[in-house]
Amino acid sequence: MNSIQTLGKLFGVGVGPGATDLLTLRAVSILNEVEVLAIPKSSEHLPSFAWRVCSPLVRENPEQEKLFLHFPMSKDPEILIPAWDKAFKEIGMRLTQGKNVAFITQGDPSVYSSWNYLREEAPERWPGIEIEIVPGVSSITAIPAELGIPLADGKERFCVLPATYGLEDLPRLVEDFDTIVLTKVGQKIPELVGILKELNLMENASYVSYATTDKQNIVADLDTIKNQNCDYFSTVVLSIRKRKGVLRGEAHE
Template sequence: MSGILYGIGVGPGDPELLTLKAVRTIRACDVVILPTEPKEDCYAYRIVKDILPEIDEKEILCRHFPMIRDPEQLARAHAAIYADISGCLEKNKKAAFLTIGDPSLYSTFSYIHERAVEHGFLTEVIAGVPSICAAAARAGIPLGGARDEIHIIPGAGDVRRTLAYPGTKVYMKSGKQLHEIKKILEEQQSMHEIWAVSNCGMADEKVMCGLQSIDADSGYLTIIIVKENDVRSS
């Protein structure tokens, strides 16, 4: 098998954060795989198109990854998507699976990557700028320093429990739980310093400092950074 599957991180939203390696690899690929449909609704596609308008000249495979919790339904959906992708690889095509941020951090690519490896296909992961690092940069703060612990928590994580973790807590893709997160933080606001970044690097980016400035309707791509008041990074 000479087909190869690339998992390519395109960064958090700012096209200028797309790496040179990502650009070179996408240019060399025959097929571009997008984890949503239509392509115009895909954040990763819009980021790349700003730098590589010729992406539309390639074969584009759009597949919807359902956001459901039932493991059997998920497995069936992922198997069906993988079947389409493996068909490209069996034809010896180079396929670029685009994912916002980094492919190793809560990415839909992982579901396909596991199957491709199991079936003996060549794969390569191209790292992208993680959204959590970009968000901290936009907020002008360090995520951690010296011996600070950093905890990365998915949007569906247990906020009340994880707030007890020491150091910095980063809540990713927290848009659906923003109302709940804000309510819980209001109960303990004297204990924390809080920032939030919505749609980092995009045209409608919003950087919020302090609990009261957080818009609970900011949307899915919102990152909340919570630090203990007595934590001072060096």
């Protein structure tokens, strides 16, 4: 008689932007309940940022496996695809043993997270797999909270795009949006400063790196960092706010 194999459940757990106390109660409880924590590392040699954020909240448990997986920082599919395939096989081995696996991810799983590749492939690799996504505090809102500048209220609109692609669309986007969040601005500051000067929007921009951590750095004048080697994962928020909320003077409907 064949026994029917029951797959474990796969969780994508957002651990927030960097501060340990910005994890949700649900994330903490899942991280402590699952048999396997799958922990992505971008380098074999450096610690995992996401793990550093959440590990103080994970209770000692010799029964729980901490599965560190290497996801190289690269845009080359010939490097990425075999690395991801290897990592997915490790996860799959645990799922087919019936173990619940939580893949931890910085910020929120729906926003530029490597979790998405796993989520998209999972149903093909493990038919019938049950998936749960645990949303987290995203840097998209944690950074405006630190700056004290809202993303949007009233009639306002905001958008989020990687600065690594399509900065030439900014002149068009500043017409349509009140707040523009540019992610991964690290190498793009000089080009961005050029565009902002042409648009006369230098005073509307703020640069933030390592938001909510003890390394957080906020820079109001982007000219001062234009020639520096900025962190790849840093962010620029452009706050324009043409369409104002109902309480603000002229802008009543």
